[in-house]
Amino acid sequence: MQPFDFHLRTRVLFGEGSVERLGQTAAFLGFTRTLLVADEGLIAAGHVERARRILHQHRIDAILFHDFEANPDTAMVEAGRAFAEHLAVDSIVALGGGSSMDCAKGINFLLTNGGRMQDYWGYGKxxxxxxxxxxxxxxxxxxxxxxxxALISDAETHVKMACGDPKASFQVAILDPDVAASAPAAVRAAAGYDALSHAVEAFVTTRRNPVSDLYARAAFRLLDANFESGATGAMQLGAHYAGIAIEHSMLGAAHACANPLTARYGTTHGHAIAVLLPHVTSWNEAAAGRRYRELSDGLPARLADLRLAAGLPSTLRDLGVPREDLDGLAEAASHQWTGKFNPRPFDRTGAREVYECAY
Ligand SMILES: [Fe+2]
Known part of the structure; x- marks a missing residue:
């Protein structure tokens, strides 16, 4: 069997009401003064006040930073660093969607290691x-x-940079279905489909290993079975498993083709993925068809059905992409790092074929 190096760095607390364990968990880790990175939606839903109260009960000061948006860019992360650098915080709590997590990691890089976000593009810097x-x-x-x-976009070029380091992992992840249940239905559909795509892509990359396969397979089972009903806890756990699979296996052509859409048109990531994933799985058939059938018979059709059931967009035209942009998009997609791990070698011509099918 192939050799691998697998290390889980994040302790996981799962269950309804588990957010109430935030205070004792933070105290155990030695937090006394923490930067609470949370998006506006979480403030409105009351989760920020709740987190603050729980932290205060354990004598931990929480200072809120919320000045960022979806798909955080280098300017927002810089703003976070400027906000936090004189606060003498000893820790960070990230509360929210992927944007809050990415923004927290980005701020952590700059606060502790200095420089610019671009300095950390790649791994282990x-x-x-x-x-x-x-x-x-x-x-x-x-x-x-x-x-x-941390996925951070360059504010000038809009290129999405993946900046990774083992030290940027969360010590603890708290998965509380009560917290995730307040997300609006449209957000849940786009996010859930994205999670599904992570399981599907991570299961077939050239970087996969026997342990990433375990997580990708388990993620697909949970997400596929619960996507339509939207059972929050199962979807959360599925998304978490898929995240572990990505950490070790990376992603593929659907993400390579999706990123330029978000960079150019601000397309919601999950919508771009919904348009592309069924076509990418068809395009990969010769290289990965047997693997896909381990997940589901007729996977491309299943993915298209789930997309339809959730009311997600299904064509590039639905997303408002002009046909004359396809060449430029294919060029951008061919430079995406994540395309390098696709099971079928992926280049500009391949990207153009995928976009054409998805138009
Ligand atoms: Fe994704």
């Missing part, structure tokens, strides 16, 4: 220790709480 972090995901989607990568 942080020389100094980083602040301990707890992640509380409020959507069942990116699985970012299971990963050591």
């Amino acid at each position: 942080a020389a100094r220790p980083m602040l301990p972090m707890i992640g509380i995901p409020a959507t069942a989607g990116t699985g970012s709480e299971a990963q050591s990568y």
Whole structure:
């Protein structure tokens, strides 16, 4: 069998009401003054106040940073660093969707290791220790709480940079279905489909190993069975498993083709993925068809059915992409790092074929 190196860095607390364990967990890790990175939606839903109260009960000060948006970019992370650098925080709590998780990791890189976000593009470039972090995901989607990568867009070029380091992992992830249940239905559908795509892509990459396969397979089972009913706990756990699979196996052509859509048109990541994934699985048939059938008979059709059931967009035209942009998009997709791990060698011509099918 093939050799591998597998290390789980994140302790997981799962269950309804588990967010109430935030205080004791943070105290156990030695938090006394923490930067609470949370998006606006979480403030409105009351989760930020609740987290603050729980932390205060354990004599932990929480200072809120929320000045960022979906798909955080280098300017937002810089703003976070500027906000936090004189606060003398000893830790970070991230509360929200993937954007909160990414933003927290990005701020952590800059606060502890200095420089610019671009300096950490790639893997293992942080020389100094980083602040301990707890992640509380409020959507069942990116699985970012299971990963050591921060996805941050360059504010000028809009290129999405994957900046990873083992020290950027969360010490603890708290998966509380009560927290994720407050996400709006449209957000849940897009995030859930993204999670499904993580399981599907991670299961067939050239980097996969026997342990990433276990997580990708288990993730697919949970997500496929619960996507339509939207059972929050199962979707959260599925998204988390898929996140672990990505950490070790990476992703493929659906993400390579999706990223340029978000960079150019601001397309919601899950919508771009919904349009592309069924076509990518068809396009990969010769290289990965046997593997896909381990997940589901007729996987491309199953993925298209789930997309339809959730009311997600199904064509590039639905997303408002002009046909004359396809060449430029294919060029951008061919430079995406994640395309390198696709089971069928993926290049500009392949990207153009996928976009054409998805139009
Ligand atoms: Fe994704």
